[in-house]
């Protein structure tokens with residue numbers, strides 16, 4: 001028998017999208033989920049639904065479970081394969097909250113106060129309504145990442161500062177208590193993958209945008225999606241050209257078009273030379289409908305069998321706990337906690 005060389009261990013990636021709305025939107029798909037799907041083959045991938053993060057802002061308890069299942073179904077419909085990747089719900093793995101607490105105790109108050117996402121969110125809603133949970137959002141995120149010895153974290157630019165904090169906390173813990181954590185790298189997903197609000201192209205497309213017409217929700221009726229593309233704000237002039245400064249509306253439509261068809265933006269510019277904005281919108285509306293229709297049908301099929309969805313999530317949580325519990329036991333041991341012994345065999 002000849003010995004096969006051991007393949008180099010795959011690097012681990014980890015990411016997630018919060019269950020804070022009734023559907024993911026096109027920006028989440030193009031900017032995040034689609035990239036995760038592509039990365040599954042090359043990496044040892046961990047994808048999860050950060051429901052503990054979803055409760056750091058005002059939330060409706062009667063919606064949370066449903067929204068969590070929807071995001072789970074949308075991940076799978078988009079191509080996340082629970083056989084290839086570890087795929088689970090954050091609150092099903094108690095080690096996330098446990099490690100977050102330990103990390104809170106090595107995080108400076110000033111350090112946490114400098115997080116711009118917290119500052120932005122509290123500026124909007126006022127400091128009185130902000131919770132301790134929102135303040136501790138970044139240390140919970142660090143726990144998500146460090147529990148799985150993650151090498152790479154594919155996220156948008158907005159999460160860069162949280163990643164930097166995660167790296168600092170990993171290094172601090174390793175120095176203070178002994179080498180325990182992998183220090184992760186951020187893989188900031190390309191700027192071109194950022195999708196803007198259709199009504200206000202200076203803001204990113206978001207679950208909580210000002211106008212519902214600004215976002216394409218992946219679960220809504222494709223006819224509505226088509227309408228939203230057709231009524232998107234475009235710019236002065238008539239020329240169809242990619243120029244985010246001068247023509248943010250048209251550029252956003254070209255980005256969406258290119259992302260969904262794989263056609264380079266330059267080819268689209270050539271194709272639409274001399275044509276009107278209306279032509280671009282009609283064609284893009286069709287592209288969007290062709291894209292969302294099967295995705296929506298597949299999501300609805302998965303949602304029609306919640307027991308199967310829950311089974312997949314339970315399997316994922318089991319696999320996640322196998323890794324997370326080992327890390328957590330090491331953390332407690334290194335921090336010097338008195339071990340808790342089972343009573344079995346003692347009585």
Ligand code: ATP
Pocket residue numbers: 016017018020025027028029030031032033154155156157158193194195196204205206207208
């Ligand atoms: P939202 O603002 O829509 O609530 P979010 O960024 O606050 O989304 P998540 O749902 O956790 O929070 O985001 C999941 C992923 O989707 C993140 O990696 C984020 O960078 C990405 N994402 C969100 N909006 C866009 C967008 N408009 N364009 C590209 N990527 C986006």
Ligand code: LTN
Pocket residue numbers: 014015016017018050053140141144145153154155159
């Ligand atoms: N904060 C992220 C969601 C998130 C996450 C994570 C992403 C929570 N924990 C761990 C990557 C790794 C967001 O708002 N997009």
